[in-house]
Amino acid sequence: MKKLTVISALSFACGHAMAQSGVTLYGVIDEAIRYQNNQNSATAHGSSIGMAEGAISGSRWGLKGVEDLGGGAQAIFGLESGYNLPSGKFDQQGQIFGRFAWVGLSQPTYGTLKLGRQYGNAFNFDGFIFDPIGGGNITATDWELVLIGCRYDNTVDYTNQWGPVSIELQQSLGGQPGSFSEGSTSSGSLYYTASALNVGVMAQQSKDAASHKLVIGSAGATYVAGPVKFYGYYIYAKRDAGFQIGAAGSSAPLANTSFINNVTTARGPQTDARIDQFFKAGVGYQVTPAFRLTMAYAYDHAKDVAPGANGTMMTLYGIADYSLSKRTDIYLEVDDSRIAGASVGDPNSPLATGAGVRQVFGTSLSLRTVF
Numbered sequence: 001m002k003k004l005t006v007i008s009a010l011s012f013a014c015g016h017a018m019a020q021s022g023v024t025l026y027g028v029i030d031e032a033i034r035y036q037n038n039q040n041s042a043t044a045h046g047s048s049i050g051m052a053e054g055a056i057s058g059s060r061w062g063l064k065g066v067e068d069l070g071g072g073a074q075a076i077f078g079l080e081s082g083y084n085l086p087s088g089k090f091d092q093q094g095q096i097f098g099r100f101a102w103v104g105l106s107q108p109t110y111g112t113l114k115l116g117r118q119y120g121n122a123f124n125f126d127g128f129i130f131d132p133i134g135g136g137n138i139t140a141t142d143w144e145l146v147l148i149g150c151r152y153d154n155t156v157d158y159t160n161q162w163g164p165v166s167i168e169l170q171q172s173l174g175g176q177p178g179s180f181s182e183g184s185t186s187s188g189s190l191y192y193t194a195s196a197l198n199v200g201v202m203a204q205q206s207k208d209a210a211s212h213k214l215v216i217g218s219a220g221a222t223y224v225a226g227p228v229k230f231y232g233y234y235i236y237a238k239r240d241a242g243f244q245i246g247a248a249g250s251s252a253p254l255a256n257t258s259f260i261n262n263v264t265t266a267r268g269p270q271t272d273a274r275i276d277q278f279f280k281a282g283v284g285y286q287v288t289p290a291f292r293l294t295m296a297y298a299y300d301h302a303k304d305v306a307p308g309a310n311g312t313m314m315t316l317y318g319i320a321d322y323s324l325s326k327r328t329d330i331y332l333e334v335d336d337s338r339i340a341g342a343s344v345g346d347p348n349s350p351l352a353t354g355a356g357v358r359q360v361f362g363t364s365l366s367l368r369t370v371f
Helices: 121-129
Strands: 004-008 021-040 045-053 060-070 073-082 100-107 111-119 151-162 165-172 185-194 197-207 213-225 228-239 274-288 291-306 309-323 328-341 359-370
Touching (some): 100 151, 111 121, 121 165, 121 185
Antiparallel strands (some): 004 021, 021 045, 021 060, 060 073, 100 111, 151 165, 165 185, 185 197, 197 213, 213 228, 228 274, 274 291, 291 309, 309 328, 328 359
């Protein structure tokens, strides 16, 4: 990634020099021409072709900075803004730095502490570590993220590593008057890396405005064998009946997290806890330094999608990616999704399909460049 780096050294007249600091401007632009069948809108139902975000990366620009405080300690920050390329509008609920906005301290022995809006622990675990394409960026490649949430406001995050073992502990503060728990999320993850193998476990709990809970557990692994890398992870997610997030763009409990609700179903009000058991397996093959193939299969069994009714969802996708240079690549993505049982017509469906839709096919041709 080619980066524009601004380095400055400030000193006081008294002769005491401040530590050197660096600020990096960077970004990604990933845009596609996409075809998809069984599209839904207020006035039509059918196939469509148009511009869409790339299947792998969301377009964004950001700033990251570091200042040496001495003794290996550093002050650090990160600001990242997502946007929609065809319209130029902000992404992520219209937040200026909706992807993340944090400041922190880092030290080799004591670890890293960050404060602000950040990726959730579950997303870091399943998306960045154990997913074949780092979480994906369109519904077909990332629909499992609404089961676990994506980003959280008001978050304290701590990470550290001891040899092959690393941890991440996270607490998102609810910020609600009169309650320390409403809107909060607590989580922890543990990783072990040995040569070509990386394994991990993660647990998370969130509470909405009425103290309804979402409990998540996950386990994952990756393994590298020459030019081939294997990926796999499992998610267990249990939502209490009535679990509901705040309105996007607000400061209400669990707003701006990308969770799905468990309040209303296709059969009426939800009276049962919904349990999703999700599995994803994938493989990446670096055919040449410039050409990579990726394939993944995702499957979810949803218990009590509606009271006493279960459903399933699955997606198979493949990506052929060719690098034109160190900064720019072009890739073709093809996906096929199937819905069955009570997941058909589910208003909380992670696949966001309309009434009666049981199958969705799509393909995208994307151009991506980084700076």
